[in-house]
Amino acid sequence: MSSIQAYDERLSVVIPVLNAAGYLPKLLDAIFSQRPVCPGEVVLVDSDSTDGTREIAGRYDRVRVIPAGRFSHGGARNLGAREAKGEVVILMTQDALPRDEDWLSALLAPFEDEEVAAVYSRQVPYPEANPMERYFLETHFPGGLAERRAKEHRKPLTLEQVFFSNVSAAIRREVLLEHPFDESLIMSEDQQFSRDVMNAGYAVVYQPASVVIHSHNYTLRVVFRRYFDSIYSLTVIFPRHDMGTSASMGFSYLWKEFVHMLTKHPFWLPYYGLYTLAKAGGTLAGHFAEKMPKRWARKLSLHRYHWS
Numbered sequence: 001m002s003s004i005q006a007y008d009e010r011l012s013v014v015i016p017v018l019n020a021a022g023y024l025p026k027l028l029d030a031i032f033s034q035r036p037v038c039p040g041e042v043v044l045v046d047s048d049s050t051d052g053t054r055e056i057a058g059r060y061d062r063v064r065v066i067p068a069g070r071f072s073h074g075g076a077r078n079l080g081a082r083e084a085k086g087e088v089v090i091l092m093t094q095d096a097l098p099r100d101e102d103w104l105s106a107l108l109a110p111f112e113d114e115e116v117a118a119v120y121s122r123q124v125p126y127p128e129a130n131p132m133e134r135y136f137l138e139t140h141f142p143g144g145l146a147e148r149r150a151k152e153h154r155k156p157l158t159l160e161q162v163f164f165s166n167v168s169a170a171i172r173r174e175v176l177l178e179h180p181f182d183e184s185l186i187m188s189e190d191q192q193f194s195r196d197v198m199n200a201g202y203a204v205v206y207q208p209a210s211v212v213i214h215s216h217n218y219t220l221r222v223v224f225r226r227y228f229d230s231i232y233s234l235t236v237i238f239p240r241h242d243m244g245t246s247a248s249m250g251f252s253y254l255w256k257e258f259v260h261m262l263t264k265h266p267f268w269l270p271y272y273g274l275y276t277l278a279k280a281g282g283t284l285a286g287h288f289a290e291k292m293p294k295r296w297a298r299k300l301s302l303h304r305y306h307w308s
Helices: 024-031 053-057 073-083 103-112 131-140 173-178 189-199 220-237 243-264 266-286 294-300
Strands: 007-017 038-046 063-067 088-092 116-124 147-149 168-172 203-213
Touching (some): 007 024, 007 073, 024 038, 024 053, 038 053, 038 073, 053 063, 063 073, 073 088, 073 173, 088 103, 088 173, 103 168, 103 203, 116 131, 131 243, 131 266, 168 173, 189 220, 220 294
Parallel strands (some): 007 088, 038 063
Antiparallel strands (some): 088 168, 116 168
């Protein structure tokens, strides 16, 4: 890190962490290498890490560690926002990595528009990402020009309209404090936040010029459990998101994905079939999450603490 680096005290990065020692050195170095300025502080919201997370954080003058307490995705981020000193909160996950030194400046550029409450980055995969993950990121986080979204009619907002990701995002702190993440949600708190601020009259921007590297190679079991949690949370956020909505969205995406796999990655087709079954099974089960006994939901969920 440069000894003459400029810091902007108006900017606070908040990162929920759990045993993040394998990620933090590269991540923190990348954050504090941004140009023309880097954030004034990084707040790590720690869920009782047992590795060297706190020790690594202690090597950086501008990094603070606060205990997460009872964890939820929304709760950890709300706590970090309350603790932050900056006017803008930059949210990240511990396994995302800024691709270059322009990640932050590009992420902040849309705030020149005073109606913009939040901006999120493009995500590109790590080299080892499987083709399904690559296709997902290419589809949901494409390159190109920035996209500004705001509510334009009285109809309820849909998932497609409010899509947002706090893997790498910047939010005006006063807006986040006024419209916090729902701490009762098991997942998709970023979609809930986007829906709420758009309903309040703000705009949300997708900024593909700001890029982070982020991807996962989930096992089939984890794929099932993630879709179970995701669909369940979406039915809570969007009461009209029923089985028909999932089927319509799923079949449209699935056909395009299948063609992509068939033409680009034919040797992956056997595993891709199992992968698709895991997604479909998790989606179906997620629609019945509230009706099944809690002990069943706990076994099917990736976030079992939610059902305690």
